[in-house]
Amino acid sequence: MLEIKNLKRYFGGVKAVDDCSFKIEKGKITALIGPNGSGKTTVFNLISGILKEDSGKTLFDGIEITHMTVEETSNLGISRLFQQPRLFGNLSVRENLIMAIDEDNTRFWKNLIGYKLDREKGDKINEIAKLTSITAFMDKQAKNLSFGQKRLAEIARALVKPHKFLMLDEPVAGVTPPLRKEISELLLKLKKQGETILLIEHDMNFTLNVSDKVVVLDSGKVIAQGSPKQIKTNPKVLEAYLGD
């Protein structure tokens, strides 16, 4: 589904991403782990087109997306959750979701004349809202939500946005243990529904529970990849984490 080839991005002297290569398979949850500052978020930003790579290639469904803009990459079917909450604070949660699912809302004349959102899209929003347990605060302004509620609403927004591939940057960082459990169950449900997910997570236990494949980054380099079992016992990984 997604392939990264020799991706490189330096910030001055900092080798944020250094010759990274890995593949993501359809219908699987792939986890990207690594200590603080190892380049995980930078990899996401390179895939989304937010940052430009110094060298290397990214292929999505066989199409090269390396030099595409953020919008183009998104419209090919990549949806993502940011590490920090980035909801539209002055809009309600429902408006946040509608904006994500509606693909006609950038067409000026169509909007001036007026149209109704497809019924299926409305149903999809309700379905995802239930799945992510956000129904109770759908009409609240996003900026008035608690941190955990924001996280859920944002996951919901990433899910309703039409996509084939979902990238989640630390979906459970900073949330309470019950919510963490809820989100991990949600991820497994999503996998059952056939979602392809790339997940960044610090918490080893959480990651190893939900993922099919793990890629470990350290100082911008892939130091190991494999099944959670292999990763758990890999000496290099243990060293990177203990040395952290």
Added chain:
Amino acid sequence: MIEAYLIHILILIAIYAIVAIALQLCLGFSGLLNLGHIAFFGIGAYTSALLLLLGVPFIFCFLVAGLMAMVFGFILAIPTHKLKGDYLALATMGFSFVVYAVLLNWTELTRGPLGIPGIPKPNLFGFSFSDNFSFLILAVVIALGSYFIINRIVKSGFGKVLEGIRDDELATRVLGKNSFKMKSIALGVSAFFAGIAGSLYASYITFIDPSSFTIMQLIPVLLIVIVGGLASLPGTIIATFVLMALPEALRFVGFPSSIVGPMRQILYAVILLLILIYKPKGFFGRVEME
């Protein structure tokens, strides 16, 4: 006498209301602090005035005034689309200086500081809006039409995307919305309405010169938008009434004209200060200023 005066004030309110809701589309709904707005008003006024003097029918002058301003709106969107906040404000302010300088110095076209006198009153389908009462009706109809259209835009999904760009542009782009296109349209549409308001203004006052289109003239409009509250169209209309009528009230209380002018400036400055301190959302706003 009082009646004629009232009609005069109401006409100005109608014209300023159009300029203010147009700015609200940019500033309140799209987060674009566009200080070049007054230039679009000026471009509309000059376009319409010059065409009218060539004998072109009002309806064309009026529409071309809007379209001309819109073209400049699209053009301004290109170099400024990566700028935010203060930088955008500075760049758009620069634009208004450039337009002012052109109006002042391109004397063959604009007569420079002498201005353009004798601008004809509107004439539509054989009916001349030469007395102020009929002009008021025309201005109110156009203001209502502008309100209707801008209201429709901001209530639609398109308007929500603009609000998304205001709240978090990158997040909007990550949802696949082309923010450059969206912001260009917002700026273009906003400029269009400022342009048609300029056309009305030119034909109402019948005289324009570059000094009517400086950044100083933008301050009352900016104040209206802020007092009314960001992202609130009804608030903008109410604020237009209040802020335009307030200085006039001074006149009625017996202040001489020579004092009302400077008082107006002071009054506006004080109101702005009070609003920023006590009511940063304005009176009807949903969005806090940053």
